[in-house]
Amino acid sequence: LKDGKKDIFRELIEELKPYDQAMLYQNIPTKHKPLFLELLTLLEVTGLLRHLSKDEQLLVLKTLDPKRATDILDLMEVDDLAFLLDDLSLKEIDNLIVKMQLEEMEILRRIMRYPKKTAGRVMTTRYIWVHHSYTVEQAIHKLKSFRNIAAYINYLYVIDDDKKLIGVVSYRDLLLADLNKCIEMFMEKNVVKIDGLTKQEEAAKIIGRYDFVSLPVTDENNILVGIITVDDILDIVVQEANEDIEKLLATGKEITFQTNPFVAARRRMPWLILLLFIGLVSGGIIERFENTLETVVALAFFMPMIAGMTGNTGTQSLAVVVRGLVSEDLNFKKASQLLFRELLVGIIIGITCAIFIAMIAYVWRGSLALGLVVGASLLATLIIGTLAGTVIPLILYKLKADPAVASGPLITTINDILSLLIYFGIATMFISNLM
C-alpha cells in the first residue's frame, strides 16, 4: 500500500464488488485502514459501508474527514441511514447529519417517523416515477438522467396528476415497446402495493407470494412514498428467522461471533436469571411432596425423564405454531382445528410413550404399581405439555404479541412445573400401592 503501488491497488479494488471490498477492509491491519478509505471513491466507500456492522460504520464515518463523511451520508440509502442512526443519542445524530443536504435530511426525517420494522422504515426513496402521459421515449430519457439512482430497480412507477400511484412498467416492457407509445397504454394497472405502516414481515410475505423484485409503498392517500426491494426483503427474512430462533431458544438479542464475552453474557443473562427463579418453583413443588419422595425414592429416578419429555413435546408444538405463522394467516377456525390436531397428537404420543415407560419401569424396579403411576403420569403430562406448547403462542398471537416470545426454554420450564405437579400428585394418590 505504499505510494508507488496506488495504481495496482486501484486496479485491484475496481475488480472487487462492494461485499468483497468490505471483507478486504475488515482484514487489513487497523493502521492501514484510513489510507485504504482515502484511495476509494465516495461511491465505493458508500457501497462498502452497507456490508459493515453498525459499530464499524460509525468508526469509518469518524475516520473520514467531515466533508467526505457528509457526502457519504448524502449518498447512503436513507433506510440504511435510518437503521444506523437508530441507536444513537440525539446529540450524536445532530453531529453526524448537521451538514447533510437539506433535501436528503428531509427524506431521512420522514423515514424515521415510521415505527421500526415497518415498510416505511425499510423502503428506499431511490425509485423513478413517470407521469402517465409520458411516451416510452420520454420515460427512457428520464431513466437516463437518473441512471445512477435506478441501479437495482427494474420498474418505473406511473403516477397521475395528484401523484397517486396508478401503474407500473417494467424495463422489459419499455425495451419491447414502440418509442412513441404512451406509457398509459401498456402499463400494468393492477398494482400490488402496501401502506408504509405495514409490518416488514407482511411486506416479505407479499413479495414472496407474488415473486416480486420490488413493491411500492404508498401513504393513506395512495401517494407513492417509496419502494421496497427484494434484496432488503432477503435481509429481513434472514433477520426475522434469526430473531425467531433467538426467541425460541431464549438466546438474547443479536449475539454474533464477534460480540465480546461480557456483552454476550449480559444479553443472555436476563433469561437465565428468570428461568433460574422459575426453576426454583419446581424445587418448591418437590419440597411439598417431600414425604412422598422420602417414602419412595425411586420416584426421583423418573423425574428428569418426565419433565424432559413434557418440555420436549411442548417445544415441538411451539415450533410448529411459530413457523406456521410465518407463511400463514390465522383465523378462529384454523386455530381451533390446530388445537384439536395437537390434542390428538398429544394423545397418540402420550399413549405410545406411556406404554413404553410403564413396561420399562415395571421391569427395572419390579413394581407394577410404580410402572402404572409413571406411565399414567407421562400420558397426562404429554397431553398437557403438547397443549401448553400450542395454546401459549396462540394466545400471544391473539393478543397481537409475538408468539415466539414464548421461548422453548420458557415452555420447557412451565412444562417442568406442570409435569412435577401431575407426577407427584398421581404418585401421592397411590402412595399406599407404591410402598
Next chain:
Amino acid sequence: LKDGKKDIFRELIEELKPYDQAMLYQNIPTKHKPLFLELLTLLEVTGLLRHLSKDEQLLVLKTLDPKRATDILDLMEVDDLAFLLDDLSLKEIDNLIVKMQLEEMEILRRIMRYPKKTAGRVMTTRYIWVHHSYTVEQAIHKLKSFRNIAAYINYLYVIDDDKKLIGVVSYRDLLLADLNKCIEMFMEKNVVKIDGLTKQEEAAKIIGRYDFVSLPVTDENNILVGIITVDDILDIVVQEANEDIEKLLATGKEITFQTNPFVAARRRMPWLILLLFIGLVSGGIIERFENTLETVVALAFFMPMIAGMTGNTGTQSLAVVVRGLVSEDLNFKKASQLLFRELLVGIIIGITCAIFIAMIAYVWRGSLALGLVVGASLLATLIIGTLAGTVIPLILYKLKADPAVASGPLITTINDILSLLIYFGIATMFISNLM
C-alpha cells in the same frame, strides 16, 4: 359458476395474481374445482400450481385431461417440476411425463441429475443468452421473440463461441445504450457465478451478499446451464430457516397446520422416543447416587433447576453457533476464538448464577454446606453446558454434517446427564458436611 356467469368469472380471474387464484381455488367446494380449472388458460393453471402443495399439485394434474396436463408439464419451470417429482415412484413419474416434449424432458432429466438442494436443482433454464458479437438491436430482437420466457429476469447472459459465459447485460443498460452498439462493449465482464453442484444455501449467501436478482449457474467448463432467481432464493431462505428451527427444536420434518394428526405424531415420535431413552440414563445416574439422595432429600429440590439451567445455557450457545454459520464462513482461528469466548461467557454466567443460588439455598434450607454444594455445582455445570452447546455443533460442522442436527432437546438432554453427574458427584464428596 353456472354457465351464464362464465364471463364474470373470467373477468374476476383476470384481475387476480396467481397466488390469489390459488387461494381462491383452495377455498371453493371440491365439486366445483374441475370446472374452475377448465375455465382457466394453460398459463393460468401453471401459475396457480406454483402456489399449491405437492399433493394438491398432483391432484390437479390428475383432474385435468391428459392432453392439458402434458401441456402444463411443458410449461412448468423445470426446477418446480423436479421438486414435484422428487417423492414419486419411477412408475408414477413415467405416467406423468410420458407425453412431455422431448426437449423439455431432456432438460428435466439433466436437472434431476443434480443432487437435491444444490444450485443445479433450483435453477431455471428459462434465461436468454446472446452472443458477444450481438448489437443492442439484435439483443432486443431476441428478447422480443422470447418475451414470455424472460418474464421475471432482468439480465441477458453473454456467451462466446464455445458457449462459455463471459458477461452479463442488464435491461437497463440495453435501454440506455445506442441501438448499433455491440453488447461486448458495455457488458459487465466480472460475472459472479456458481457451479451447479454448489449447495443452495451457498447460492443464497452469495445472492444476499451482492444484492443480486439472479445468479448464473455454470458447469465445470464454464458453460452456462441455468440461472437462479431471487424469488427462488427467498423460498430457499425461508425453507432453510424452517429446517433449522425444526432441527433445533427437534420437531420432525415438515409439519404444517394442514398435516393430519397421525402423520404429525409419527414425524415427532422418533425424537421423543430417543430422548425418552436418553432421559432414562438420568434416572440410572440418580439410582447410582440413591444413598446420597436418601441421606439428603433436599438435594432433589435443586435437581430440576440445575438440569434446566445447564440445558438452557447449552441451547443458547447452540443457537448462536447455528445461526452464525448461516451468514459466516468458519475457519480454525474463528472457531477457537468462538470457543474461548463461550468459555468466558460460561464463567461469567456461572459465577453470577452460582452466587445467587448459593445464597438462596442457604436462606431456604438454612445449610451453608448445601448452599455451597448447589452453588459450586451450578458454576461447574453452567461452564460445561455452555461449552457442550458450542463444541457439539462445531464438531458436526467440521465433519461436514449439519450443525443444527444437534437439536436443542438433544443438547438439553446431554446437559441433563452431565449436570446430574456433576451435582451428585460434588454432593457425595461433601456428604458428611451436608448431613
